[in-house]
Amino acid sequence: MTDLTGRRAVVTGGASGIGEACVRAFAAAGAQVVIADLNGEAAQRVADEVGGEAWQVDLGDTAALATLSLEADILVNNAGIQHVRPIEEFEPERFALILRLMLESPFLLIRAALPGMYERGFGRVINVSSVHGLRASPFKSAYVAAKHGLEGLSKVTALEGGPHGVTSNCINPGYVRTPLVEKQIADQARLHEIPESEVVAKIMLTESAVKRLVEPAEVASLALWLAGPDSGMVTGASYTMDGGWSAR
Numbered sequence: 001m002t003d004l005t006g007r008r009a010v011v012t013g014g015a016s017g018i019g020e021a022c023v024r025a026f027a028a029a030g031a032q033v034v035i036a037d038l039n040g041e042a043a044q045r046v047a048d049e050v051g052g053e054a055w056q057v058d059l060g061d062t063a064a065l066a067t068l069s070l071e072a073d074i075l076v077n078n079a080g081i082q083h084v085r086p087i088e089e090f091e092p093e094r095f096a097l098i099l100r101l102m103l104e105s106p107f108l109l110i111r112a113a114l115p116g117m118y119e120r121g122f123g124r125v126i127n128v129s130s131v132h133g134l135r136a137s138p139f140k141s142a143y144v145a146a147k148h149g150l151e152g153l154s155k156v157t158a159l160e161g162g163p164h165g166v167t168s169n170c171i172n173p174g175y176v177r178t179p180l181v182e183k184q185i186a187d188q189a190r191l192h193e194i195p196e197s198e199v200v201a202k203i204m205l206t207e208s209a210v211k212r213l214v215e216p217a218e219v220a221s222l223a224l225w226l227a228g229p230d231s232g233m234v235t236g237a238s239y240t241m242d243g244g245w246s247a248r
């Protein structure tokens with residue numbers, strides 16, 4: 001059982017889905033957890049349940065993060081959104097927001113947390129990437145671009161952080177049972193011209209050898225191990241949890 005007693009963990013997007021599962025797993029392992037989320041009410045609800053702290057923040061507003069200083073032993077860059085459109089219809093403003101939220105803000109949070117991690121000689125940066133950090137799908141230009149960028153940022157963090165006891169890794173899930181997935185079913189159905197009831201089987205699970213969605217708790221259990229003391233030699237890595245999708 002991983003023990004995170006005495007560790008302070010900041011989880012972005014911690015009020016829902018994968019982030020919330022990470023918050024619960026880290027808190028159960030003894031960490032003091034900060035739930036950073038746009039949805040302040042939901043963040044406070046989760047914080048109250050686990051004895052953590054809510055931080056209401058818009059991570060799409062990167063200008064406000066440029067001068068941030070962050071106390072964290074563990075940083076989980078997880079907040080994210082999806083938008084499904086062909087490139088020629090993809091709204092430039094939405095593309096820019098996704099890049100800010102899912103690539104620039106992880107950079108700014110890592111930048112804000114590293115000085116403290118270096119001082120203490122310990123840090124765990126966990127970037128919730130995706131199978132889309134390693135593979136592309138049509139209609140997801142911003143998401144795939146942001147996740148591929150996050151893979152690069154994670155590796156550079158690993159190289160710079162290594163001598164200071166700081167590791168940085170990505171987790172690469174396939175489709176996970178969360179609101180982010182539920183919200184894209186209508187768009188996927190329209191763009192692929194199939195009924196909504198067929199999206200999970202025909203679009204989401206086609207490449208996967210294991211024909212089911214990933215559960216948030218499964219992602220959190222890998223994040224917990226990466227956050228703990230036994231993962232010190234694991235850095236610059238990308239851990240797929242995609243039911244075999246990327247084995248193709």
Ligand SMILES: NC(=O)c1ccc[n+]([C@@H]2O[C@H](COP(=O)([O-])OP(=O)(O)OC[C@H]3O[C@@H](n4cnc5c(N)ncnc54)[C@H](O)[C@@H]3O)[C@@H](O)[C@H]2O)c1
Nearest residue numbers: 013016017018037038058059060078080130175176178180
């Ligand atoms: N669900 C999947 O299938 C899946 C697969 C692979 C990777 N991921 C990644 O996992 C991460 C979490 O996704 P999820 O499925 O748990 O989604 P989710 O929608 O359940 O949760 C995302 C959280 O991020 C928060 N958020 C959104 N915009 C924000 C902003 N501007 N500032 C601060 N917080 C903001 C939301 O309020 C929400 O609580 C994302 O980075 C996503 O790309 C998800």
